[in-house]
Structures are given as C-alpha cells and as structure tokens.
Amino acid sequence: MGRYRVSGEDRALGIAAADDRIVAGRAADGDPEAFAVLVRRYTPMMRAYARRLLNGTADVDDVVQDAFVTAWEQLPGLEDPGKVKSWLMRITSRKAIDRLRAARPHSDVDAVELPASPRSTPSRQVEARAGIAALHAALNELPESQRECWVMREIGGSSYDEIAEELQIPRSTVRGLLARARKDIIVRMEQWR
Template identity: 70%
Template sequence: MNDDQDRSALEHADDRILAGRAADGDAAAFAVLVRRYAPMMRAYARRILPGTAELDDVVQEACIAAWEQLDTIEHPDRVKSWLMRITSRKAIDRIRSIRPCSDIETLEISVSASSDPPRRAEANAGLAALAEALNQLPESQRQCWVLREIGEYSYDEIAEELGLSTATVRGQLARARKHIIVRMEEWR
C-alpha cells in the first residue's frame, strides 16, 4: 500500500482504530483525530471561554495533553467525548488563570440571517441581558451553568470536572437558574 492509500485508509478509519494506533505512537493516526475533532473542540472551547483570543491556544494545549495521555484512554471508541473533556478542562483552567468571570457574549445567536432587523436586535439584546446575568453570578455557579447548559454535561460530569460533589453541583445550578430567571423575567 502506498502513502496515499495509507492516508486515505486512516481518514476513513473509525475512532477506536485511530485512538489505538495513536496510543501505539502513530502520529499520522493522531493527526487524523486532530483534523476530525479540532473544529468541534474549538467551537466547544468558544462556548466556555470569555473571548476568542485564547481559543487556538486552548485547543493546542488540549491536543498536546491528549497526545501525552493517549495510553490512559479506557474506551478508544469514545475518543470524541474524551477529547471534549480535555478541552473543557483546559478551557476552565484558562478561565481560572485569566479572570474570575465568564462572558457569554461570544455565543452565536440562533436567529436566521433572513430575520428582520427588529428581531435580530431583540435577540442581541436578550443575549446581552443573559451575558450580564451570567456575569453577576459567582464563578462556581457560572461554571456549573456553562458546563450544564452549553456543554450539556451531566451533573456527575460537572462534579468530576470541577472537583465538587454532585449535591453541590445541583445546589450551584439551582441558585444560578434562580438568579437567571429573575434577571431574565422581562425576556419571557
């Protein structure tokens, strides 16, 4: 098999095979995983980080950490979620290192481009109000909310990620939701 055929076979291989080969030191297999999931990792980090300046650094750090930890992956067929957890940890580490507040103003607004200007303006104002409500939350509540509502983490995953008990996560989320509901009342 020539190099082009080998590359093509790798591009079409499933995650389990790629992760197994990468864990054995195959840099080409790891490169396929990076090409496959880096855009998703970047989008996910964008949902967590307060701005876009740090995105590429966080994804690069996540890829380096993944390469170094490949031999620890327990379920190679779940490499996507494993990479997303690493990305999440790196993004949260970055938030902790830069400032104690998350900004959600970088979220994409789910209003179609064909919507009329008043509808887009209303959506922008609503997003700005949500960003302000989130910025008023204590950091722990904000992190729990972002991981749950944007990252779609389970309570147990959030607890593991932030080093909290599941009961604490539930409490933090309840307080965060209550705060957001009160602040967003006019947007109902």
C-alpha cells in the same frame, strides 16, 4: 504471487474511516497519523465549544492547540479509547476555563460582535444584544461553581457524570448546582421571556 503492500495513502484512508476506539488506541501507541485523524475529526467541535466558553475571543485556536498538546501527552493514559470525544471536550473545557481565570474575572460583553441577519431590524438587533448582555450579567452573578456547571451542561453538552468527573465533585452536587443556577437565571431573565 507477489506480496500485497499497503501504501501510506491506503493506510491513511483506512485509519480515517475507523471508529474512535481504534483511532485513539493507535494514537495512544504513538501513531502520529492516527492522532492527525483525531485532530481533523474533532477540531471543529472543540473550536466551537471553546468559542462558546471564551465568548468568541482570539484565544480559541490557542486553547484548542493546548488541548491537543495535552491530549497527545496524556493519550496513553486514557482508559477507554472509545470515549476519546468526551475526553477531548473535557480537556478543551479545562483549558478554556484556565484561560478565562487567567485573563480576568469578567468578560467584556461590549467587545462581542454579533453578526446581523439580513432580515433582522435594528430594533431586533438591539433587543437581542440586550438579551445576551442580560444573560451574561446573570451568569457573572452566579457563584463560580454554579457558572462552571451551567456552561459545561448547557453550552458544552456535558453529562452530569462528565461534569462531576471534571470538577471532581459528587454527581448529586452537580445536580444541586445546576438546579440553583437554572433557578437564578430564570429569575434574572424573566423579563426576556
């Protein structure tokens, strides 16, 4: 009987079907094929998240690429490989926030092009753009810590614990910041209800 050899293609298919804990563990051990699986698996989500944080700027791909470079370097230090998804999202968040801070204090809402639905009327498009501009203005009026918490929770879907860990503040502080941010936004957006 001959020995059975696993081809590179069979191995790649096997690792692609494995759960995050196995894939991240292999990648942490320096397996570039396993890391490529993580890149394929999470790039779309990381791009969407970065796009929301950066208001659809051209920096999205750069932020995601920077996040993966950082992930590759820091992956051996990841304590729980099963949490690689939230870990990658935190890195993406950090990179996007760093990019925003470096660029300028305020994003230009007028530069954001919203795709028009074929069924939407021009007046609805104007109303929708005005609502987005009002939300953007409301967010820009929030203190930075409240805005970061709100974006990470409402757009990024991060848990209170993930936000607390990312911003290095107590969970109770996250709850308070989010409560104040939500209250301020509700007051400022009352006319858009």
